[in-house]
Amino acid sequence: MKRVLALITLWALLLTGCGGAAAPSSDTQPGSADEPATRTVFAMDTFMDLRVWSDQGEKALDDAEATITTLDAALSVTNEESEIYALNHASGAPVLLSDDTFTLLSGALALSERFGPALELTVYPVLRAWGFTTSEYHVPTDAELAALLPQVDDSAVTLDAAAKTARLPPGAEIDLGAVAKGYAADLCAAALKARGVPAALLGMGSSTIRTIGAKPDGTPWRVAVQAPFEEGYAGVLSLGEAAVNTSGGYERFFEENGEIYWHILDPETGHPAKSGLLSATVVTEDALTGDALSTALFVKGLEDSVALWREKRDFEFVLIGDDGTLYVSEGLKDAFAPYGSWEDAPLEVIAYED
Ligand code: ADP
Numbered sequence: 001m002k003r004v005l006a007l008i009t010l011w012a013l014l015l016t017g018c019g020g021a022a023a024p025s026s027d028t029q030p031g032s033a034d035e036p037a038t039r040t041v042f043a044m045d046t047f048m049d050l051r052v053w054s055d056q057g058e059k060a061l062d063d064a065e066a067t068i069t070t071l072d073a074a075l076s077v078t079n080e081e082s083e084i085y086a087l088n089h090a091s092g093a094p095v096l097l098s099d100d101t102f103t104l105l106s107g108a109l110a111l112s113e114r115f116g117p118a119l120e121l122t123v124y125p126v127l128r129a130w131g132f133t134t135s136e137y138h139v140p141t142d143a144e145l146a147a148l149l150p151q152v153d154d155s156a157v158t159l160d161a162a163a164k165t166a167r168l169p170p171g172a173e174i175d176l177g178a179v180a181k182g183y184a185a186d187l188c189a190a191a192l193k194a195r196g197v198p199a200a201l202l203g204m205g206s207s208t209i210r211t212i213g214a215k216p217d218g219t220p221w222r223v224a225v226q227a228p229f230e231e232g233y234a235g236v237l238s239l240g241e242a243a244v245n246t247s248g249g250y251e252r253f254f255e256e257n258g259e260i261y262w263h264i265l266d267p268e269t270g271h272p273a274k275s276g277l278l279s280a281t282v283v284t285e286d287a288l289t290g291d292a293l294s295t296a297l298f299v300k301g302l303e304d305s306v307a308l309w310r311e312k313r314d315f316e317f318v319l320i321g322d323d324g325t326l327y328v329s330e331g332l333k334d335a336f337a338p339y340g341s342w343e344d345a346p347l348e349v350i351a352y353e354d
């Protein structure tokens, strides 16, 4: 852990506000058999790297970029023109949402109900108290947190599906940061498929990767799993069409008096979630579910994550414990290969049955 901590400052510099890294051997780097059309988009506080294998490549990329830009403008918590800003400042009044924002919000609230209290979109006022919204970090007092925690309650968000409106109790605010990149990936995938694109790799920053179709050269897509608080990769996943989402404390954090405070909070305490995990990577069919899940598993920790997985088995995971152990769910045991120095790390395959 000492060596790991020594690398933190450098890594923080590399990661602040940007994603898009992946293992040299993974498909998030150039150099595949057939040349894809590529585009980099800066949105949602990260660099997105889109690759499309199709004779419709440029038009498909235009569609994807427009989709991302529109969604980013609608969901920003700080942009005074955004739909979420309007919702957060409506003092309890219902606010009309666009179709995509309404669909995302209702999908995300259903996921927060399933994974709660690990995932609470209404945790935003607490995130602000820590300075994660402005990067002016500070450790809030217990009294500050105690005053904010009653507003953290996703069940108090009211939706009207017929009117396409949402309403928050006065004082409550939401942030879709935990799910926005996943939903953006799904919307882009739908836009590309509507153009008949057979194969694409969407890197919505390094924490959300969505593959479409099969890789043109017939080999599996290779998606890297970031090594937490280190430069480099803990492993590589070989996959068909899938969504891969990772949540980790290393993505955004600050240090005060020797203690590390990161941007994923435990909504029950208002403190950064210290569940014994350094990162949670989830493989799912759709990226919205995966994005919500990776945040939720990071908060839940190993035991509760495994219990959730065994309930439905509708996702697979790679969890990295704070002692450096890799926990790989049974469905990924052949797809996941540790990488570099992580080949020597302890690896436990978690079986479907206890
Ligand atoms: P990233 O966006 O860094 O790839 P996540 O998908 O895990 O990672 O989302 C983290 C973001 O979600 C935080 O920056 C914050 O805006 C928000 N957030 C933090 N903790 C929670 C939580 N427990 N529930 C819902 N949203 C959260």
Ligand code: MG
Residues within 6 Å of the ligand: 177, 178, 179, 245, 247, 290, 291, 292, 293, 294, 295
């Ligand atoms: Mg997430």
